[in-house]
Amino acid sequence: MLKNLKICCEALQDKKAEDLTLLYFGETSPLTDCFVIATGMSDPHLKALRDNVEKSLKDNKVEIFAKDRYRPGGWLIIDAIEFVVHLFSREKRDHFALEDLWKDAARIDPESL
Numbered sequence: 407m408l409k410n411l412k413i414c415c416e417a418l419q420d421k422k423a424e425d426l427t428l429l430y431f432g433e434t435s436p437l438t439d440c441f442v443i444a445t446g447m448s449d450p451h452l453k454a455l456r457d458n459v460e461k462s463l464k465d466n467k468v469e470i471f472a473k474d475r476y477r478p479g480g481w482l483i484i485d486a487i488e489f490v491v492h493l494f495s496r497e498k499r500d501h502f503a504l505e506d507l508w509k510d511a512a513r514i515d516p517e518s519l
Contacts (some may be wrong), residue, residue, distance in 0.1 A: 407439055410468045412519035414491060417462035418444050419516075421455050423493075427505060429512035435443045440489040441508065445499050449478040452493050456482045459491055 411428065418426055423444035430440050446452035453476050463470055463486060472485040480495035481502070494506060 408427075408451075408519055410463070410466070410486065411440065411514070413444065413466050413468065414442055414459055414486070414489065415516040415519060417459045421451075421458045422456050424462050424467055426500075426516050428516055429462070429505065429508050429511035430514050431508070431511050433503075434511075438485075438488065438490045441492065441504060441511075441513070442491045443499070443504055444488055445494055445496055447496075449480070449495070452482050452495065454483060455493050456484060459484055462477070 415426060415428075421437040423446065425445045427443040427444065428440055429455065432439060446455050456473070458475065460470060460473065463484075468486055470484060471487045474483050476482065480498035482493040494502070
């Protein structure tokens with residue numbers, strides 16, 4: 407999983423994602439092991455982030471279980487089974503506050519991958 411997370415994080419950093427956060431759930435969640443949360447500065451930026459993550463994962467043969475179709479709205483999701491990528495506008499990220507909802511989750515420093 408760490409190798410695939412690194413691929414994802416590098417794809418986000420390549421497109422200048424802001425405030426990259428990794429929440430690790432391990433065995434506490436039946437749905438996924440980790441959330442990757444990042445902020446984009448506009449709807450086109452969010453789409454560019456999503457497209458680059460998708461391309462990088464596919465190029466490295468990482469299965470994408472599901473993704474939403476691009477619709478402007480400030481929140482895009484990619485489900486890569488082991489981890490789920492949440493791409494937010496600043497407004498939507500503040501509103502949904504996933505880091506607060508999952509405050510007991512361990513944090514992984516993206517730079518440590």
